[in-house]
Amino acid sequence: MTFDKLSVFALLKLAAGCAGFAAGFWFILEYGQRPGFGGLRGPVGPAIVVAMPGVLALIGLIEFASGKKIVELSAGWDSIPAWKRWILGTIIIVLALAVTIGVFTGLAYYRII
Numbered sequence: 001m002t003f004d005k006l007s008v009f010a011l012l013k014l015a016a017g018c019a020g021f022a023a024g025f026w027f028i029l030e031y032g033q034r035p036g037f038g039g040l041r042g043p044v045g046p047a048i049v050v051a052m053p054g055v056l057a058l059i060g061l062i063e064f065a066s067g068k069k070i071v072e073l074s075a076g077w078d079s080i081p082a083w084k085r086w087i088l089g090t091i092i093i094v095l096a097l098a099v100t101i102g103v104f105t106g107l108a109y110y111r112i113i
Helices: 005-031 044-066 070-078 082-109
Strands: none
Touching (some): 005 044
């Protein structure tokens, strides 16, 4: 199997994003609730630490799966008429919500979480 430059860079983005997400998550669990790190308390502080690496990982995953750069995908999405984008965006969000609820319901049913 041969990889082109886009696939290699997409995998690097995915790996770096996952590593950064894991490091940020570990940092939050290890140091986030200590008194000296008051900036990480509450719901927003920890989310900021893991959000950017998470976005990088998702961009790498999308680029690797589609074989196109995120800029090309964005240009293609923007070329769709606004009313179709609204309908497709709503369908995508509803499907993502259904998958998320289904996964967490299954995990709760089998007492994994």
